[in-house]
Amino acid sequence: MTRILGIETSCDETSAAVIDDASGAPSLLSLVILSQDVHTIFGGVVPEIASRAHLTAIVPVVREAIAQAESTLADIDAVAVTTEPGLVGALMVGLNYAKGLSLTLEVPLVAVHHMEGHLFATSLDDPRAEPPFTALLVSGGHTLLLDVPAWGEYKLLGATRDDAAGEAFDKVAKLLGLPYPGGRHVEALASKGNPLRFRFSRPMLHRNTPIGDPSYFDVSFSGLKTAVLNAVRGSDDIERDRADIARGFQDALVDTLVEKTARAASMYRRDRIVLGGGVACNRALRDALRVRVAGDVQLFAPSPRLATDNAAMIARAGLFRYYHGERAPLDQPARATAPLPGQA
Ligand code: KG4
Ligand code: ZN
Numbered sequence: 001m002t003r004i005l006g007i008e009t010s011c012d013e014t015s016a017a018v019i020d021d022a023s024g025a026p027s028l029l030s031l032v033i034l035s036q037d038v039h040t041i042f043g044g045v046v047p048e049i050a051s052r053a054h055l056t057a058i059v060p061v062v063r064e065a066i067a068q069a070e071s072t073l074a075d076i077d078a079v080a081v082t083t084e085p086g087l088v089g090a091l092m093v094g095l096n097y098a099k100g101l102s103l104t105l106e107v108p109l110v111a112v113h114h115m116e117g118h119l120f121a122t123s124l125d126d127p128r129a130e131p132p133f134t135a136l137l138v139s140g141g142h143t144l145l146l147d148v149p150a151w152g153e154y155k156l157l158g159a160t161r162d163d164a165a166g167e168a169f170d171k172v173a174k175l176l177g178l179p180y181p182g183g184r185h186v187e188a189l190a191s192k193g194n195p196l197r198f199r200f201s202r203p204m205l206h207r208n209t210p211i212g213d214p215s216y217f218d219v220s221f222s223g224l225k226t227a228v229l230n231a232v233r234g235s236d237d238i239e240r241d242r243a244d245i246a247r248g249f250q251d252a253l254v255d256t257l258v259e260k261t262a263r264a265a266s267m268y269r270r271d272r273i274v275l276g277g278g279v280a281c282n283r284a285l286r287d288a289l290r291v292r293v294a295g296d297v298q299l300f301a302p303s304p305r306l307a308t309d310n311a312a313m314i315a316r317a318g319l320f321r322y323y324h325g326e327r328a329p330l331d332q333p334a335r336a337t338a339p340l341p342g343q344a
Contacts, residue, residue, distance in 0.1 A: 001020060001021060001022045002020060002021055002077045002078065002319060002322065002323075003018060003019070003020040003022075003029075003069075003071065003075050003076055003077050004018070004019050004020070004076070004077060004078045004079070004080055004110075004315050004318055004319050004322060005017070005018055005062070005065070005066070005076045005078070005079050005080070005101070005315065006018075006019065006080045006081070006112075006311040006312060006313075006314035006315025006316070006318055007058075007062065007079065007080070007081040007082070007094045007097065007098050007311055007314065008081075008082045008094065008114075008117070008309060008310060008311040008313075008314045009054045009058065009082065009086075009090050009091060009093050009094030009095075010082045010084075010085070010086025010087065010090060010091050010094075010114045010309065011045060011050065011086055011087060011090060011140070011141070011309055012035065012036040012039055012045045012050050012053075012090075012309075013033050013034065013035050013036070013308070013309040013310065014033075014034045014036070014053070014054050014057035014058055014061050014094075015031070015032060015033040015034070015061065015309065015310050015311035015312075015314075016031075016032050016058075016061045016062040016064070016065035016066075016311045017029075017030060017031040017032070017065055017310065017311035017312040017314070017315045018030045018065055018066065018068075018069035018071060018076075018315065019124075019312065019315040019316055019319060021319065025127055026123075026124065026316055026319055027124075028124050028312050028315075029068070029069035029070070029071070030064075030065045030066075030067075030068035030069035031065065031068075031305065031310060031311065031312045032061050032064045032065045032068065032311075033305065033309075033310050033311070034057045034061050036049075036050060036053045036057075038053060039180065040179055040180050042180075043174060043180045044170070044180055045087070047087045047089055047090065048089065050087055050089070050090045051087070051089035051090050051092070051093055054090055054093035054094065055093050058093055058094065058097050059097075062097070062101075065311070073101070073105055074105070076101075076105060076107060077107055077108075078102075078107050078108045078109075078110055078318065078319075078322050079098045079101050079102045079105070079107060079108070079109050079110065079318075080098075080110040080111075080112050080314055080315050080317070080318020080319070080321070080322070081094050081095050081097075081098035081109065081110070081111065081112060081314065081318075081328075082094060082095075082112050082113075082114045082117065082314050083095055083111040083112065083113070083328070083332060083333070083334050083335065084111075084113055084114065084334060084335040084336070084337070084338040085113070085114060085115070085141070085142075085335060085336055085337045085338050086114055086141075086334070086336065087336070088334050088335070088336050091334035091335075092334050095332065095334050099330055099332070102330075103330065108322065108327045108328075109327065109328040109330070109332065110318040110321050110322050110326060110327065110328060111321070111326070111328040111332055112314045112317045112318045112321065113317070113338060113340055113341055114309075114314075115137055115139075115142055115144060115276075115340055116154075116317045116340055116341065117313035117314045117316070117317045118137050118139060118276035118277050118313060119135055119137065119146075119148070119154075119274070119276055119317070119340075120151075120313050120316040120317045120320065121276050121302045121306040121307065121310070121312070121313035121316070122274050122275065122276060122300045122301065122302040122306070123274075123316065124302075124306055124312055124313070124316055125300075125302055125303050125306060126300055128272075128298075128300070129272070129274050129300035130151070131148045131149055131150045131151055131153075132147075132148060132149045132150070132268075132270055132272070133148050133270050133272035133273060133274045133300075134146070134147060134148070134261060134264045134265040134268060134270045134272070134273045134274070135147075135148050135273070135274045135275075135276065136257060136261045136273065136274075136275050136276070136280075137275075137276045137277045138164070138165040138166060138257065138275070138276070138277045138278070138279035138280060138285075139164060139165075139166050139276075139277030139278050139279065139309075140164060140166035140167055140170065140181065140277075140278055141164050141166070141167070142159075142160075142164050142277070143159060143160040143164045143165045143219055143257075144156065144158075144159050144340075145157045145158040145159070145217050145219075145260055145261060145264055146340075147264060147268045147270070148274075151320055152320070152324065152341065152342045153342050153344075154340045154341075154342050154343045154344070155343075155344050156339075156340070156343050156344070157217040157264050158214075158216075158217025158218040158219060158260060158264075159218060159219075160218070160219050160220060160221065161218055161219070161220040162220050162221060162222040163220075163221040163222050163225060164221075165219075165221065165253065165257065165277075165279045166181070166183055166277065166278050166279045167221075168221035168222075168224065168225055168249075168253060169181075169182055169183035169186050169187075169253075169279065170182045170183065171225050172186055172225060172228050172246070172249050173185050173186050175225075175228055175229055175232050176189065176232070176242050176245065176246060177242075181278075183278060183279060183281070183282065184281065186246050186249070186250060187250065187281075187282050187283065187284065189242060189243050189246040189247075190243065190246040190247040190249070190250040190251075190284065191247075191284075192243040192247075193243035193244045193245070193246050193247025193248070194243075194244045194247060195247050195248070195251055197241070197244040197247075197248065198231055198241075198244055198245050198247070198248030198249075199248060199251075199252075200224055200227045200228070200231075200248050200249060200251075200252040201223075201224075201227070201252070202252050202255045202256050202259075203219060203220050203221055203223055203224050203252065203253075203256050204218060204219050204220050204256060204260075205255065205256050205259055205260075211267070216260075216263065217260055217263065217264060219256055219257065219260060221253065224249065224252055224253060228245060228248075228249050231245050231248070232245060250282075250284055251284075254282075254284050254285050254288050255288070257285060257289075258285070258288045258289045258292045259292070261273060261289060262289070262292050262293050262297075265293060265297050270297070271296065271297050271298060272297065272298050272299075272300065273289065273293065273297055273298070273299050273300070274300045274301075275289075275299070275300065275301040275302065275307075276302060276307065277307065277308075278307055278308040278309070280301050280302055280307045281304050281307045281308065286299065286301050321341075
């Protein structure tokens with residue numbers, strides 16, 4: 001039996017969680033997430049402010065997670081922490097705190113890749129969300145399409161060439177005068193929009209792209225963002241058009257993601273698709289994917305609190321790495337960018 005504490009500070013959420021596998025399967029004992037609302041006034045995450053906010057939050061957030069798990073620090077067998085990718089100053093706060101805990105508690109420190117955390121998140125909701133599967137990770141910083149034959153083996157099929165899916169939502173939100181982070185606001189607005197008024201072309205979706213061409217799986221959203229910008233500028237009544245533009249944008253982005261994900265599942269003959277990252281909260285994406293692959297493939301999407309950044313997914317991925325025998329040294333660095341461990 002292992003009880004593991006997870007710590008996540010890669011962006012603007014300070015989060016801690018406790019997982020144990022006493023019942024035979026990993027189960028979540030507690031999860032505390034403190035979102036830094038301060039960034040809304042700047043319309044995006046300000047790295048220096050994020051680091052300082054993590055510094056004031058990290059001790060009470062970890063203490064609360066331990067308490068909610070009805071544990072004490074003495075019950076913790078290992079500390080898992082996000083070390084990459086992310087804002088280095090923000091990562092350093094969680095990492096240094098985790099190093100201090102591991103040293104004083106005399107328990108192993110386990111380094112976790114943030115996107116591997118997103119990959120594991122859904123399995124905490126539903127244990128059937130396990131490999132082999134096709135994975136679509138859509139967050140504020142990354143868009144990754146992966147084939148996952150086993151935990152720890154990740155074949156990168158496609159990625160974004162410019163903006164991440166969440167970033168595209170956030171930028172379009174800004175163009176439409178919506179608050180940051182904008183994904184869920186764009187979704188709400190789009191649900192009231194007319195799908196026929198703004199039909200933006202589907203990025204990187206050409207019927208004749210041959211298999212093997214990188215654009216078969218890659219995505220790109222900057223052109224779509226520019227199309228939205230032009231639609232906003234060209235509108236003579238933005239109040240009338242806002243919801244329709246939001247709908248046109250979301251439909252184009254969703255169509256592209258759905259088609260590429262379905263291609264991946266079909267090529268690798270997977271009967272499961274697992275979604276991860278904040279954009280996985282988006283109903284239109286989930287519903288369209290479910291309809292597209294209906295019958296042959298089961299879709300697993302994380303619950304909202306496990307979709308967006310949280311430490312439960314870090315503890316879960318950390319538990320896998322812990323059983324794999326991985327231990328981070330005390331001079332473990334934090335890195336802004338890094339491929340997934342085991343990525344081919
Ligand atoms: O995974 P996440 O919490 O952070 C990163 O690791 O980047 O994802 C945050 C992103 C933001 O861009 C946010 O706008 C987007 O997820 N998001 C959504 C929705 N909820 C959150 N995008 C579209 N529809 C949503 N309902
Ligand atoms: Zn994330």
